[in-house]
Amino acid sequence: MTKSIPILVLGGTGTVGSRVANQLRGAGHSVRVATRRAECRFDWSIPETWRPALNGVHTMYVLLPDQTSMPESFMREAYRTGVRRVVLHSDRGVDVMNVAHLQEAERQVRESGCEWTIVRPDWFNQDFETFFRQSVLDGRLCVPIGSTRQGFVDADDIAAVAAQALLRREHIGRVLPLTGPRALSFPEALDHIQDATGLTVHFDGTPGAYREVLRAEGVPDEVIDTLIENFSSVAAQGDAKPTGIVEEILQRPGKDFSTYAQEAAARGVWQKP
Numbered sequence: 001m002t003k004s005i006p007i008l009v010l011g012g013t014g015t016v017g018s019r020v021a022n023q024l025r026g027a028g029h030s031v032r033v034a035t036r037r038a039e040c041r042f043d044w045s046i047p048e049t050w051r052p053a054l055n056g057v058h059t060m061y062v063l064l065p066d067q068t069s070m071p072e073s074f075m076r077e078a079y080r081t082g083v084r085r086v087v088l089h090s091d092r093g094v095d096v097m098n099v100a101h102l103q104e105a106e107r108q109v110r111e112s113g114c115e116w117t118i119v120r121p122d123w124f125n126q127d128f129e130t131f132f133r134q135s136v137l138d139g140r141l142c143v144p145i146g147s148t149r150q151g152f153v154d155a156d157d158i159a160a161v162a163a164q165a166l167l168r169r170e171h172i173g174r175v176l177p178l179t180g181p182r183a184l185s186f187p188e189a190l191d192h193i194q195d196a197t198g199l200t201v202h203f204d205g206t207p208g209a210y211r212e213v214l215r216a217e218g219v220p221d222e223v224i225d226t227l228i229e230n231f232s233s234v235a236a237q238g239d240a241k242p243t244g245i246v247e248e249i250l251q252r253p254g255k256d257f258s259t260y261a262q263e264a265a266a267r268g269v270w271q272k273p
């Protein structure tokens with residue numbers, strides 16, 4: 001692959017995408033990050049912004065923001081402008097949780113005519129510093145998933161796998177479900193954060209507690225019902241089994257949650273303002 005031809009990174013300023021861009025740059029590749037606020041402006045809802053981002057690109061990484069669908073014409077436009085390889089960031093729970101917009105994006109990528117790889121990560125370790133950060137600081141986290149063990153995986157490892165899939169041929173046509181090296185329940189993950197920070201965080205994995213928290217935030221009951229149903233499908237799967245794909249592709253151990261917790265605490269992510 002010619003290093004001077006830019007690799008397009010959509011979503012390249014977020015948790016995973018920024019790491020993908022950094023890792024590609026670190027390997028000497030030219031990278032074009034395109035988002036609403038990046039130097040190369042790209043907005044999923046404004047088709048006129050797509051062509052300038054796609055111009056001259058052969059390889060692209062696609063990360064859709066939460067709840068955002070891939071417009072039907074996008075992959076056609078990408079193929080027409082010369083894109084021939086795409087790595088799509090999806091979700092390990094795409095089928096279990098029935099994430100329709102990601103199922104649809106996967107289909108569009110598979111049918112695009114491009115060489116493709118689909119990366120399906122489990123929960124990110126970094127969720128504890130984004131979605132769950134305030135709950136960690138408040139000392140109470142509610143996720144209606146009981147104490148089943150989840151495959152928390154580090155964003156650095158997700159990005160490293162995506163970078164390999166962008167750069168190497170052997171992952172073409174693969175769907176890659178990514179987990180960390182061991183599955184952990186939420187209470188077990190929080191234990192590591194407590195060890196690293198000295199904070200005390202109580203976990204409640206019941207639907208009732210979750211409903212109460214979301215109601216207080218003004219979330220409509222029908223939305224809460226769907227979320228609880230989706231989480232209960234994940235819980236019904238039982239403990240996640242580590243897939244070993246991070247280790248297979250990176251030829252090194254994946255980052256353990258305890259290491260993540262120590263590093264994130266040292267970065268000050270759970271310091272109270």
Ligand SMILES: NC(=O)c1ccc[n+]([C@@H]2O[C@H](COP(=O)([O-])OP(=O)(O)OC[C@H]3O[C@@H](n4cnc5c(N)ncnc54)[C@H](OP(=O)(O)O)[C@@H]3O)[C@@H](O)[C@H]2O)c1
Nearest residue numbers: 011012013014015016035036037043044064065091123124
């Ligand atoms: N969190 C998890 O545990 C988990 C697990 C599995 C899969 N996922 C999936 O991972 C994805 C989220 O990844 P992330 O947390 O790394 O994302 P993120 O940090 O929220 O970043 C989102 C990126 O998308 C860009 N963006 C937002 N709106 C846009 C728009 N209208 N047009 C173009 N770009 C836009 C943002 O930049 P600008 O604001 O500058 O536009 C940013 O670069 C979702 O698809 C989610 O379903 C999440």
